[in-house]
Amino acid sequence: MNIKELIKLSLEEDLKTGDITTEYLKLGPKEALAFIVAKEVGILAGLDVVQQVFNFKDPNVHIVSYKKDGDKVAPGDEIIKVSGTAENILKSERVALNFLQRLSGIATLTNRMADLISPYGVKLLDTRKTTPLFRELEKYAVKVGGGYNHRFGLYDMVMLKDNHIEAVGSITEAVKRVKQHNLNYKIEVEVKDLQELMEALKCSVDRVLLDNMSIDELYKAVDTINQDREKSGFKVEAEISGGVNLENIEAYAQTGVDFISTGAITHSAKSLDISLLFREI
Amino acid sequence: MNIKELIKLSLEEDLKTGDITTEYLKLGPKEALAFIVAKEVGILAGLDVVQQVFNFKDPNVHIVSYKKDGDKVAPGDEIIKVSGTAENILKSERVALNFLQRLSGIATLTNRMADLISPYGVKLLDTRKTTPLFRELEKYAVKVGGGYNHRFGLYDMVMLKDNHIEAVGSITEAVKRVKQHNLNYKIEVEVKDLQELMEALKCSVDRVLLDNMSIDELYKAVDTINQDREKSGFKVEAEISGGVNLENIEAYAQTGVDFISTGAITHSAKSLDISLLFREI
């Protein structure tokens, strides 16, 4: 489903048989001027979606953005000026804000975590733990916040997790099977200890996911990977996942891995507080 | 969009051109046994959606629920047993968990807030600040958590907010216009001070929304409403909204209102930590 359809269905969800309040008021073509205003500190994402929501049924609603995606806002900052008939602004307001608040919430949390690890040259990755149907938008918000996108779904990278490995017996067997059929995609393997890491390295995979390891183990894992790099000349990428939060992410970053991935930036970000105020009506 | 379509599109989003990892592994009809397990304390919601996700493409995936929506879980509690081909479990796992974690997160937060105010006979209401396309599911999770549902959209209740009132000049005029055309729906009016409250009471509306008032003002507002009730014999309902959180909600409840509504339970609930583990494969 593309964004236009998502917006269409979202407006239908809120309106169904009609905005009865506005209809009973018989506002007619009365024009209004409204402002979308930040009510807390954060990073904006989704301004284009806001415009698309307001213009979905009424191209005459006029949108002026004072900010762009990625900008930092503080309480009281004006983000967007909306002008058009009061009726059409009122019908789209809630849906527009629901998108903007959620995406800005994700960008804000991502930004906070990414800032903590970028000094160490480590990249923050998202996961597939996104809201169903919002993956594209939420992964966009992650990029806006300074994060990077891991695979978009089950279709664009080979990722061998513990269950896959168990299903065929060993990392070696799993990688062998994949290489037999796969001509196009890179391969990542999840490992839970140093022994599995060494097996994965022997199989010449493209990336290893160091899952739920302690800081100590991670230092050893990075050592092992570096030694392998010297030997083979090929750079296997290292990714950490599991148990990462704002408190401990910097310590993880110091271990020397390439990536830290976390589902929290998409599934547990709070909405950014933003509201629409009418100035003239 | 109904839930079946939502599930269909969510699976498509994750799978698109196929689960390449599983396909390259050529697992064939290999059966697996997996358990969905809680990893933190919370209230479950969405177990039926989990079943629908797993059975969407494969009715032979067998689901046994050890819990039901509304049950409290602790880390390690087994929630659902899933058996079927490893391939089909792996293809649906992430989508199923994305639904379950989000809805359970909402039920959990709702439950925490509702528990604080129910001793005072006050009901916790949700808002329209829901994830687009998830309103029905999220409002369901609110009920599971012990909350109540406010209107589902712009279509099932007349709600006159500040912008509507400003658009026609006064509460009196707004209510008059609505009553002229509306034969079926109840009417709620947002008021920001005692003067507006008294105007709304004169208009014989069904509910007042006391918006962003201080605790002191709220006590006075409740007094005013009670006096009106004695006079007219008609019970106007009172709802509070704005600035409510886990710390202050009990104090709001003590003022004697009927409802407290908050967007946080849907837009800022953290996902409940839940995962799927393979036991045999």
Added chain:
Amino acid sequence: MNIKELIKLSLEEDLKTGDITTEYLKLGPKEALAFIVAKEVGILAGLDVVQQVFNFKDPNVHIVSYKKDGDKVAPGDEIIKVSGTAENILKSERVALNFLQRLSGIATLTNRMADLISPYGVKLLDTRKTTPLFRELEKYAVKVGGGYNHRFGLYDMVMLKDNHIEAVGSITEAVKRVKQHNLNYKIEVEVKDLQELMEALKCSVDRVLLDNMSIDELYKAVDTINQDREKSGFKVEAEISGGVNLENIEAYAQTGVDFISTGAITHSAKSLDISLLFREI
């Protein structure tokens, strides 16, 4: 289904694999001038649909309306001038007339009945006995003819009919159940005699439907309602339904009720005779 889709499907129904007659004639871009003309006395409804039908595939068909919805016409009156390619006029003609004749037929019959009762301050209501998929249009034609709209479907008003009451045991029980869950909608109860009427009044419902009562009973029912109004200060609305026709409707109106509803205005109105004539081609 919205009107645009209804028109799309209606044209498809008539055209399917093409208008073979016109296509074989190879008329090319030949222009024509045509008039839609009344052939009997009646009230027009649906002129906008006519325009939409003609413009659905060809925005260059030019429509000039000499009349507007609600206007009375006599045989020979020109209603609409249509100009455009002969081919496109011929392809849309029948579908456009099918809409216009049906809706005008409804407006005409409604108008005749409404005129008989409006002197008594009684409003003519429609029912849900409409042509499937045409409810919105047919209810619109009722308003054009001077009638009023009852609920649009099962979704916008609570209406307790005999079967509902029987299902739960009594009017009192039925109303009690509804009030327990319903926060938004008004409640109407069907009653078939004075005893049921009194029970309904005790339950504080919003409207009573006096079903299939004799004129005598209706006078008594209105008395009962008036006495209740004096006592409670709350105005319960009274609606008559069943067995109403052009001959007896005035007598029903004289009983002092608020509304008379009848399915005949939608399900048994004759199409108004209207045709399209080419003047130049």
Added chain:
Amino acid sequence: MNIKELIKLSLEEDLKTGDITTEYLKLGPKEALAFIVAKEVGILAGLDVVQQVFNFKDPNVHIVSYKKDGDKVAPGDEIIKVSGTAENILKSERVALNFLQRLSGIATLTNRMADLISPYGVKLLDTRKTTPLFRELEKYAVKVGGGYNHRFGLYDMVMLKDNHIEAVGSITEAVKRVKQHNLNYKIEVEVKDLQELMEALKCSVDRVLLDNMSIDELYKAVDTINQDREKSGFKVEAEISGGVNLENIEAYAQTGVDFISTGAITHSAKSLDISLLFREI
């Protein structure tokens, strides 16, 4: 649009966001027994649609038909027995009856007219003056009532009407053009007087439509056609159209034509009075 989709959309139209009355009553799995009963004399059509409507969402609603399409009913006759949950019967009742009443109304009126002309060996034809989206069903009801179907749309027969002829100059030119491109379809030509009739006969068309002629002219037209038949050996069919009603149709039939077509049987038939009664609940 096929009938299944028509039913789906019709139920959606009536239900939209839900049958609030029934839902608030919380009837649960309570079973009911209901009867669809005739309230006036007429011919039934559409019994299969009734079954499809009731079973659309609930295959467990059980339908027993005591009658079949084409049967004559009198007031009080039981037509169908419906058993299932009260909730599901109540949700489908109105839509099912709306179909059945309309189609039976058409079959009834058709039957009355067809009976008047069949003794003369004349067939009653319908037209394209049907309710948009109901053409297939309404033409089916015509057959049930003893009529015959004219073309289903613009796509399955070549029909040269006055406007087509005017557009190319003459009947001769119109038929010539059609024969140049048309390899598959039969050709009917509308004629308004004897001169046009003779021109049409010379062009070797398959059927002539004698439009709005007086009885006298029709006798002469039939004579002309008979003479042509003797000469060419080819039987041109004769169809009458325009101004036909229950009073005069027999006189038209006596002229010796093959077909009489009339739009009234579809566009101006009254619904047959039929209702659903609960017996046990």
Added chain:
Amino acid sequence: MNIKELIKLSLEEDLKTGDITTEYLKLGPKEALAFIVAKEVGILAGLDVVQQVFNFKDPNVHIVSYKKDGDKVAPGDEIIKVSGTAENILKSERVALNFLQRLSGIATLTNRMADLISPYGVKLLDTRKTTPLFRELEKYAVKVGGGYNHRFGLYDMVMLKDNHIEAVGSITEAVKRVKQHNLNYKIEVEVKDLQELMEALKCSVDRVLLDNMSIDELYKAVDTINQDREKSGFKVEAEISGGVNLENIEAYAQTGVDFISTGAITHSAKSLDISLLFREI
């Protein structure tokens, strides 16, 4: 499915989750100039589809056609000039060429066969042996190449083949049954020898299909048909089918039939070699 939808789905098939090559190159708004050039001799068909493909997502891609459908091209001939962003040209190129090459291949082969038989006044007909979903386009290419269209599907002509005849017992019985119900369509009957031919002629059908007969038999069949024509005054059309190819088609044409039909022109035509070359980028 109309052509616009066919194009939409075809582009989706090639692009699915995106043109990763072009996207990774970040070409931005860079403009390019490209030419579609013939690489072998043939007849063009489908130039309009090419335009529609390029403009489907980007109306700013500018197309200038140097040729029109039906034109003959030689290697090196420039057919179309395409200008627009390099990115959008690259995304549509393959789909556009896939249509153009296939349709031009059909037009080319049709043209070669039609040229061989037109001197004898015989028309080349296509069949229903077309690529599923491409029937309209492929039949269009046949006309471009100088052929004629047989029926478009099972819906626009009555065609009694051997299996139909076997199913009801005889040609006579089959034609009798059809004539009983069919008021609109012409009738063609397949015959495999002179005896069947004579039976078909007695039934007054519109066309006979002489299936898989030898040249000798065909001469006799044509004789028989001519004699029948003299007797009845009605011209039955004669069509040959089966085993026709470039080598023998002229001999078939000399027998004096009206039509030769062959599936090869649609199902076994080679794509015409055409490619798109960038000149400036």
Added chain:
Amino acid sequence: MNIKELIKLSLEEDLKTGDITTEYLKLGPKEALAFIVAKEVGILAGLDVVQQVFNFKDPNVHIVSYKKDGDKVAPGDEIIKVSGTAENILKSERVALNFLQRLSGIATLTNRMADLISPYGVKLLDTRKTTPLFRELEKYAVKVGGGYNHRFGLYDMVMLKDNHIEAVGSITEAVKRVKQHNLNYKIEVEVKDLQELMEALKCSVDRVLLDNMSIDELYKAVDTINQDREKSGFKVEAEISGGVNLENIEAYAQTGVDFISTGAITHSAKSLDISLLFREI
């Protein structure tokens, strides 16, 4: 579009408003037994599609396959036995054969070419030159015939062709840009001479496409690639494309490349001659 939808639309294309021949014959539930029989030598592909076509509207049509995809057939070989009502077999016959003949034609041509090069260890690859909407099916037929699948669309491999390279200036620049954004996909580069080949090898790509080179150049190219392999330890794959046909493909295979790709196997394969014969009816 999945195969089920493709079949649905294909049947609609052929049937549209109905199979009038069969309908007019009123065959009723008459059963028939039919055989699908080969009429020339070839390799079968698409037997499962045949089954799906026949069972699409009528699950009671019974299919027994005597052959499986990949089997070689000779004239007269029975492929499939079809039993069911004559009516339903006749309605699906043409569509089923259109799929089977096309796919078997592709498998047959692929098989002929693949057999010529497999002794040299070279794999035959298809291209994106497939019939729009048939890519999945046609690529499946290629595999059945012994070929291998190149990328399925623009979405599953990075392929830098001459136009891409021209657009950014050089192979080096193009590969650099891709590597900057692409984390998941393999990279192939088209080269037209040895100089470009060497540049591509320096960039460490995964595969080179040697486009339209002479046999002499190809031998040199393979040498160059082999030298690079010895130096870097990494095996770059080599693919030939352009100007390949049944006559010269063996010579190309002898050069020592890994893959030969050709569009002819999909866009210019002749349909395999196959027909359906009724045995009993």
